[in-house]
Amino acid sequence: MSVTVEEVSAVFDTILVLDFGSQYSHLITRRLREFNVYTEMLPCTQKISELSWKPKGIILSGGPYSVYEEGSPHVDHAIFDLGVPILGICYGMQELAWINGKGVARGEKREYGPATLDVQDQSCPLFKDVDHSQVWMSHGDKLSALPTGFTTVATSDNSPFAAIAHKTEKIYGIQFHPEVTHTAKGNLLLRNFAVDICKANQNWTMANFIDTEISRIRTLVGPTAEVIGAVSGGVDSTVAAKLLSIAIGERFHAIYVDNGVMRKNETETVHKTLTEGLGINLTVVDASEEFLGKLKGVTDPEKKRKIIGNTFIEVFERQAALIQPKSGEEIEFLLQGTLYPDVIESISFKGPSHTIKTHHNVGGLLDDMKLKLIEPLRELFKDEVRALGEIMEIPHDLVWRHPFPGPGLAIRVLGEVTPAQVKIAREADFIFIEEIKKAGLYREISQAFAALLPVKSVGVMGDQRTYEQVIALRAIETTDFMTADWFVFEASFLKRVASRIVNEVDGVARVTYDITSKPPATVEWE
Numbered sequence: 001m002s003v004t005v006e007e008v009s010a011v012f013d014t015i016l017v018l019d020f021g022s023q024y025s026h027l028i029t030r031r032l033r034e035f036n037v038y039t040e041m042l043p044c045t046q047k048i049s050e051l052s053w054k055p056k057g058i059i060l061s062g063g064p065y066s067v068y069e070e071g072s073p074h075v076d077h078a079i080f081d082l083g084v085p086i087l088g089i090c091y092g093m094q095e096l097a098w099i100n101g102k103g104v105a106r107g108e109k110r111e112y113g114p115a116t117l118d119v120q121d122q123s124c125p126l127f128k129d130v131d132h133s134q135v136w137m138s139h140g141d142k143l144s145a146l147p148t149g150f151t152t153v154a155t156s157d158n159s160p161f162a163a164i165a166h167k168t169e170k171i172y173g174i175q176f177h178p179e180v181t182h183t184a185k186g187n188l189l190l191r192n193f194a195v196d197i198c199k200a201n202q203n204w205t206m207a208n209f210i211d212t213e214i215s216r217i218r219t220l221v222g223p224t225a226e227v228i229g230a231v232s233g234g235v236d237s238t239v240a241a242k243l244l245s246i247a248i249g250e251r252f253h254a255i256y257v258d259n260g261v262m263r264k265n266e267t268e269t270v271h272k273t274l275t276e277g278l279g280i281n282l283t284v285v286d287a288s289e290e291f292l293g294k295l296k297g298v299t300d301p302e303k304k305r306k307i308i309g310n311t312f313i314e315v316f317e318r319q320a321a322l323i324q325p326k327s328g329e330e331i332e333f334l335l336q337g338t339l340y341p342d343v344i345e346s347i348s349f350k351g352p353s354h355t356i357k358t359h360h361n362v363g364g365l366l367d368d369m370k371l372k373l374i375e376p377l378r379e380l381f382k383d384e385v386r387a388l389g390e391i392m393e394i395p396h397d398l399v400w401r402h403p404f405p406g407p408g409l410a411i412r413v414l415g416e417v418t419p420a421q422v423k424i425a426r427e428a429d430f431i432f433i434e435e436i437k438k439a440g441l442y443r444e445i446s447q448a449f450a451a452l453l454p455v456k457s458v459g460v461m462g463d464q465r466t467y468e469q470v471i472a473l474r475a476i477e478t479t480d481f482m483t484a485d486w487f488v489f490e491a492s493f494l495k496r497v498a499s500r501i502v503n504e505v506d507g508v509a510r511v512t513y514d515i516t517s518k519p520p521a522t523v524e525w526e
Contacts, residue, residue, distance in 0.1 A: 008038060008040070008212075008379060011208075011212050012038035012201070012203055012204050012208075013037065013038065013056045013198075013200040013201045013203070014038050014039065014040055014053065014055050014056060014200075015032055015037055015038070015039045015040075015055060015056055015057050015058070015059060015194050015198060015200060016039075016040055016041075016042065016055035016057070016058045016059070017029055017039055017040065017041040017042070017058075017059045017061055018041075018042060018043070018044045018046060018058060018059070018060050018061065018075060018079075018092075019041050019042065019043055019044055019061050019063075020044045020060065020061050020062060020063025020065065020073055020091050020092065020095075021044075021061075021063045021064055021065070021073070022061045022062035022063050022064070022089075022090070022091070023482075024061070024062060024177055024179050024180055025041060025061040025062070026041065026341070026482070027179040027180060028041075028059055028061060028089070028179045028190070029041050029340075030179075030381055031178075031179050031186070031187055031190050032190055032191075032194050033204060033381070033384065034187070035187075035191050035194075035195070035202060036202035036203065036204045036205055037194045037195065037200045037201075037202055037204055038200075038204035039194075040055075040379075044060070044061070044063075044073050044074075044075055045073060045076075046076065047076055047078075048076050048078035048079055048081075048082065049078060054082065054084070055082070055084060056084060056085075056194075056198045056199065056200040057084050057085040057086070057087070057193065057194060057197070057198030057200065058079050058082070058084060058085070058086045058087070059086075059087045059088075059089065059092070059193075060075060060086065060087070060088040060089065060091070060092025060093075060095055060096070061089055061090075061091070061092055062089050062090030062091045062092060062138070062139075062177060063090070063091035063092075064091075065091060066104075066106070066140075066141050067091065067094045067095055067097075067098040067104050067141070068098065068102070068104055068105070068141075074095065074098075074099075075095055075099075077099070080171075084170075084198065085170035085171070085172075085193065085197045085198045086170070086171045086172070087126070087171075087172045087173070087174070087193050088171075088172070088173040088174070089173075089174055089176075089177060089178065089179070090138065090139055090174075090175060090176070090177060091139075092173070093143070093164070093173030093174055093175055094141055094142075094143065094173075096147060096164075096171065096173045097143050097145075097147040097150075097161075097164075097173065099147075100147035100148045100149060100150065101145065101147045101148045103143055103144045103145030103146065103147060104141055104142070104143055104144060105141065105142070105144040106140060106141055112137060112138050112139075113136070113137060114134050114135070114136060114137075114182060115134070115135055115136075115137045115156040115157065115158065115159070115162075115176065116132065116133075116134060116135075116156060116157070117132060117133055117134070117135045117154050117155075117156055117162060117163070117176065118132055118154060118155045118156065118162075119131055119132060119153065119154045119163075120152060120153060120154060120155065121151070121152070121153045121154070121165070124153045124163075124165050124172075125192060125196055125197055126153070126163070126165065126172045126174075126189060126192050126193055126197065127153060127154065127163070127189065127192070128192050128196065129185075129188060129192075130185045130188055130189050130192070133183075133184040133185050134182070134183070134184045135156070135162075135176035135177075135178070135182075135183045135184070135186070136176055136177050136180050136182035136183045136186075137156070137158070137159070137175065137176050137177075138177060139175060142158075142159055142161070142175065143159075143160075143161040143164070143175075146161060146164065147164065147173075149166055149167055149168070149169075150164045150165060150166050150167065150171075150173075151164065151165055151166075151167055152164055153165050153172075154174075156175075156176075159175045161173075161175065162174065162175045162176065163175070163176075170197055172193070174189075178190050206384060206387045206388040206391050207391055209380075209384075209388065210243070210388065210391060210392070213243060213247075213376050214243065214246055214247045216376075217243065217244065217247040217248065217374065217376065218247050218248065220374065221247070221248055221251075221333060221374075224251075224329070225251070225329065225331075225332065225333065226248075226251040226252070226253065226323075226325040226326070226329075226331050226333075227244055227248065227251065227252050227253070227331065227333040227334070227335055227374060228252075228253045228254075228255060228316075228319075228320045228323065228331055228333070228334055228335070228371075229241055229244060229252065229253070229254050229255070229334065229335025229336070229374075230254075230255055230256075230257065230312070230316060230334075230335070230336070230337075231254045231255070231256050231270065231274060231280075231282070232256070232270075232404065232406070233256070233262075233266055233269065233270035233273070233398075233401075233404075234337075234401065234403065234404055235382075235385060235386060235389055235394075235398060235399055235400075235401055236337035236339060236377060236382075236385055237337040238273075238274065238278070238389070238394060238398060239337070239377065239385050239388050239389045239392065239394065240335055240336070240337040240375075240376055240377055241254045241274070241278075241280050241335065242278055242280065242389075242392050242394060243376050243388075243392075244335055244374070244376075245278070245279065245280045245281070246392070250281050251325075251326075252280075252281060252335070253281055253283065253320075253323050253331075254274065254280050254281060254282045254283070255282070255283050255285060255316060255319050255320070256270055256271070256274075256282060256283070256284045256285065257285045257287055257312055257315050257316060257319075258284065258285065258286045258287060258288050259287060259288060259291040259308060259311075259312065259408060259410075260287075260288025260289070260291045260292045260419070260422065261288075261291065261292075261308075261407070261408035261409040261410040261413075261417065261422055262408050262409070263404065263408075263409070263426060263429060263430070264426050264427065264429070264430040267284060267286075270284075271284055273395065273398060277395060278394065283319065283323075285315060285319050287311075287315045290311065290315065291307075291308065291311055292417065292418070292419060292422075294307050294311055295307060295308075295410060295416075295417040296416070296417075296418070297416060298416065298417065299415050299416055299454075301411055301526035304407055304410045304411060304417065304526070305406075305407050305411065308406065308407045308408070308410055309406070309407075312406075317371075320371070331371070332371060332372055333371065333372050333373075333374050334371035334372065334373055334374065335373075335374050335375075335376075336373050336374070336375050337375075337377055338375045338377065338378050339377055339378070339380055339381065339382060339385065340378065340379055340380055340381055341381065341382070341481065341482075342378075382403075382481075386399050386400065400442075400443060402433075402442075402445070402446070402447045402448060402449075403447055403481075405524060409422050409425050409426060409429070410422075411524055411525070411526040412425050412429070412449060412450070412451045412452065412524070412525065412526070413425050413451075413452045414451060414452060414453055414454045414525060414526060415454030420507075421452055424452050424469065424471075424505055424506070424507045424508060425450060425451065425452040425471075427501075427504070427505045428450035428452070428471045428501045428505050428508065428511075429449055429450040431450075431497065431500050431501050431504060431505070432448060432449070432450050432473055432497055432501070433448060433449075435493065435496060435497050435500070436448055436475070439493055441487075441489075444477070444487070445475050445476070445477065445487050446476050446477055446478045446479075446481070446484065447474075447475070447476050447478075447481075447523060448473075448474065448475035448476075448487070449473075449474055450471050450472070450473055450474075450501070451471070451472045451473075451474065451514075451524075451525045452469060452470075452471060452472075453469065453470040453471070453472055455469070455470055456468060456469055456470070456509070457469070457470050457509045457510040458509070459502075459509030459510060466509050467509070468507050468508055468509035468510075469507055469508055469509065470508070470509070470510045470511070470512060471501055471505075471508050471510070471511045471512070472511075472512050472513070472514050472525065473494075473497065473511060473512070473513045473514065474486075474513075474514040474523070474525070475487040475489070476518070476523060478518070481523065483517075483518055483519070484517060484518040484523060485517050486514065486515045486516065486517060489513070494513055497511070498511035
């Protein structure tokens, strides 16, 4: 019951990205949406005959393969029968060349990193206002000859065919990656393709999305059916809940489950914000003892996530059974705040990668769950959800609140989760975030938290030896949470936070700061 590509494409002009497995593929979608062009990503093996909608243009992404090797992925040649503009990026360009003459070979050296682009044909519409600039290369293969029917548009020191264009058709290929920030005018090039060449309307706005999605929800649910939905206090579930509340009013029942591993004052804050502030029909369920009881003795992070995910659904379904719909019928719909990044791996040509950690939204649902899912935010990125929240007048502090994991503090207490350990992590986290806000740094940081490590350290307080636990602080900067850098605090800030935590939180003898980027680390410690 998620919003579908067909439904969105019926309202908004859509650029189709066919994914060959590049780590950058999702960035193409993000960049085009930033200038209000709706973009959808599907695997490169997508059969065009199976599409029920026609894209305004097609982009072939990069990928880790070599087009000339047996078993490498290739696009459905039917894309050329659609009569729409096509842009090939890196592997996508090599795919165009392979189809039109097979002039692709292993380069003498791999080209990875910055390169200077020499634009030779300024009249090419793809390069309107894009002149000699720095671009980002990431390839081992390159064109060994100009494909049949194409002309050279740009070169670089290592790529004699850094950009090509068909002589009569609106088909283009570029060896570099315009979607990454390292390419100076990459956004402009993508805009040239989507807006000027494909003539896609720039009508993908959250104001338009609200009207479309509310209408879809009302049609889906009907005039009498009722919906339940989980809320956590985060921006995703709150925005989704507000959408349902606008669409069907009191027929939407929001449920907040206190699992005992929430942040300080979380339950009270969520209740007040959603009921008094947003007028959402909310029930609060205290199941902290049940969750903590099941977590007793568990130290494996994946087991923690599965226990919390499954227990959440069990508690949720019990509470749903207590609700008496005015229609007299059983509740059949469940709202979930799934976002587009949650499902990107299932869309990718490479398929689901090795499980680094289970997403609470997509990995914790019971197999025999009878409720039908409604996922109104499934096609949105986090920045789009926040824009949606602002339009719906959700409080600014909530809209820009840092993400909080579904398993809560259970994965920030490394080792066994006990009430005492949760209290230590909760108090340390509260102090850290409080100081960040006081320093005016909260909006500069994408996510920050305190983790309690399963080790003890010798200390001294009041002339007495102590042997207590260690808190690790983490703060990151990121635009997409796929990669992240650690935030550089002033030493005086870290000194102040560490002093407060050691002095105010019983059981802590030492504070450290995590300066590991993602990758190789993940954002969370577990």
